[in-house]
Amino acid sequence: xxxxxxxxxxxxxxxxxxxxxxxxxxxxxxxxxxxxxxxxxxxxxxxxxxxxxxxxxxxxxxxxxxxxxxxxxxxxxxxxxxxxxxxxxxxxxxxxxxxxxxxxxxxxxxxxxxxxxxxxxxxxxxxxxxxxxxxxxxxxxxxxxxxxxxxxxxxxxxxxxxxxxxxxxxxxxxxxxxxxxxxxxxxxxxxxxxxxxxxxxxxxxxxxxxxxxxxxxxxxxxxxxxxxxxxxxxxxxxxxxxxxxxxxxxxxxxxxxxxxxxxxxxxxxxxxxxxxxxxxxxxxxxxxxxxxxxxxxxxxxxxxxxxxxxxxxxxxxxxxxxxxxxxxxxxxxxxxxxxxxxxxxxxxxxxxxxxxxxxxxxxxxxxxxxxxxxxxxxxxxxxxxxxxxxxxxxxxxxxxxxxxxxxxxxxxxxxxxxxxxxxxxxxxxxxxxxxxxxxxxxxxxxxxxxxxxxxxxxxxxxxxxxxxxxxxxxxxxxxxxxxxxxxxxxxxxxxxxxxxxx
Numbered sequence: 265x266x267x268x269x270x271x272x273x274x275x276x277x278x279x280x281x282x283x284x285x286x287x288x289x290x291x292x293x294x295x296x297x298x299x300x301x302x303x304x305x306x307x308x309x310x311x312x313x314x315x316x317x318x319x320x321x322x323x324x325x326x327x328x329x330x331x332x333x334x335x336x337x338x339x340x341x342x343x344x345x346x347x348x349x350x351x352x353x354x355x356x357x358x359x360x361x362x363x364x365x366x367x368x369x370x371x372x373x374x375x376x377x378x379x380x381x382x383x384x385x386x387x388x389x390x391x392x393x394x395x396x397x398x399x400x401x402x403x404x405x406x407x408x409x410x411x412x413x414x415x416x417x418x419x420x421x422x423x424x425x426x427x428x429x430x431x432x433x434x435x436x437x438x439x440x441x442x443x444x445x446x447x448x449x450x451x452x453x454x455x456x457x458x459x460x461x462x463x464x465x466x467x468x469x470x471x472x473x474x475x476x477x478x479x480x481x482x483x484x485x486x487x488x489x490x491x492x493x494x495x496x497x498x499x500x501x502x503x504x505x506x507x508x509x510x511x512x513x514x515x516x517x518x519x520x521x522x523x524x525x526x527x528x529x530x531x532x533x534x535x536x537x538x539x540x541x542x543x544x545x546x547x548x549x550x551x552x553x554x555x556x557x558x559x560x561x562x563x564x565x566x567x568x569x570x571x572x573x574x575x576x577x578x579x580x581x582x583x584x585x586x587x588x589x590x591x592x593x594x595x596x597x598x599x600x601x602x603x604x605x606x607x608x609x610x611x612x613x614x615x616x617x618x619x620x621x622x623x624x625x626x627x628x629x630x631x632x633x634x635x636x637x638x639x640x641x642x643x644x645x646x647x648x649x650x651x652x653x654x655x656x657x658x659x660x661x662x663x664x665x666x667x668x669x670x671x672x673x674x675x676x677x678x679x680x681x682x683x684x685x686x687x688x689x690x691x692x693x694x695x696x697x698x699x700x701x702x703x704x705x706x707x708x709x710x711x712x713x714x715x716x717x718x719x720x721x722x723x724x725x726x727x728x729x730x731x732x733x734x735x736x737x738x739x740x741x742x743x744x745x746x747x748x749x750x751x752x753x754x755x756x757x758x759x760x761x762x763x764x765x766x
């Protein structure tokens with residue numbers, strides 16, 4: 265992430281914008297968003313649900329999960345994940361249950377489980393794993409949610425809620441609690457999620473140990489995912505915004521919790537002769553070519569240049585800006601979030617000129633402007649008194665560029681959060697406007713979807729140098745450290761296999 269799709273329609277748009285610019289979510293250690301927040305102790309009556317009913321419930325919702333996220337198309341990787349999952353499931357407390365393991369096509373760091381043995385891991389989560397044992401820890405944790413019937417026990421806590429409503433929250437994941445409304449999302453967030461999450465850690469560690477994996481990998485995996493949380497908090501402070509953390513991960517798994525660590529390692533004593541079954545280098549090679557970023561993305565950023573193949577254009581945004589896709593085009597947001605620029609396409613109509621297009625099509629009242637050329641194309645450059653922006657109606661720098669051959673207009677608008685009369689970042693907007701250019705054949709090659717690549721570090725390799733070449737748009741150096749398990753200050757060792765994004 266990376267280039268994200270940001271829908272700027274009212275409620276959904278604001279949520280998607282936060283997702284695009286807010287960093288990676290840390291909701292993986294949760295069977296479901298709502299049930300994980302509704303945990304209760306003891307053997308509730310809901311455990312009386314028959315296994316047949318449990319399987320039927322999971323099978324019904326499985327189709328909705330697939331429709332929501334899609335299956336990641338890599339048969340070899342899917343088979344590998346399934347082999348690990350089935351191996352752990354066979355030594356679980358419910359080995360006769362038929363488990364289904366699915367890699368979903370989602371860039372968020374996430375894993376989840378439905379009743380009846382349906383378990384999902386996102387490709388975004390896989391990109392953060394560095395050993396097979398770490399992956400086994402995630403799978404063991406999710407299997408434990410199934411064997412301990414956490415979702416069903418939580419349903420008992422939420423008496424009066426329909427199962428469909430509970431599972432709808434599973435489907436929507438990151439936005440679920442924002443959509444609940446009438447179900448009382450604020451109340452649900454005050455549940456006892458820590459209890460079931462820690463139980464799943466402990467039980468899952470026992471399962472993975474019996475399958476031959478070192479249980480301390482559970483601790484390592486948790487540290488990797490906590491690093492995501494810490495990274496998000498750090499960047500939220502810089503950007504003066506609220507951290508987008510959906511699972512309270514740091515509160516459920518505090519640093520240096522010795523009792524918790526002892527419990528995990530004690531659970532591992534159930535196994536014998538465990539270790540790293542697959543060498544780390546061999547595991548990493550299995551991730552080579554893994555997709556990176558939003559599957560709905562429409563472009564890619566390289567060195568602050570956003571390439572938009574569908575529109576056939578490229579724009580060079582200022583250094584440090586966060587850049588992503590919107591439903592209509594491109595958006596760049598300044599480092600502290602006080603300025604934003606949008607680029608979108610529009611259809612030409614007969615007899616239009618760039619000047620008339622601004623008034624008639626966009627409905628702008630222009631206080632100053634001129635016709636000129638940009639990238640050899642006829643254009644209009646001006647300032648509108650007020651125009652709808654990311655921050656609401658603001659004085660706006662606008663450019664409209666005509667490409668008659670494609671019968672396409674390109675609209676570029678820039679506004680500031682605190683602008684009342686003047687456009688404070690006008691010089692920056694103008695520089696960005698004049699960076700506009702049509703993509704060349706080489707540009708289309710450059711704009712291919714980013715993927716995880718496995719490379720061997722050389723003497724002097726640093727994450728700063730790798731970040732400079734990375735298509736990751738926001739905090740690339742930190743993000744590379746996180747996915748390699750070396751956050752916050754680690755560097756690769758010479759000869760070490762590491763993940764980069766290309």
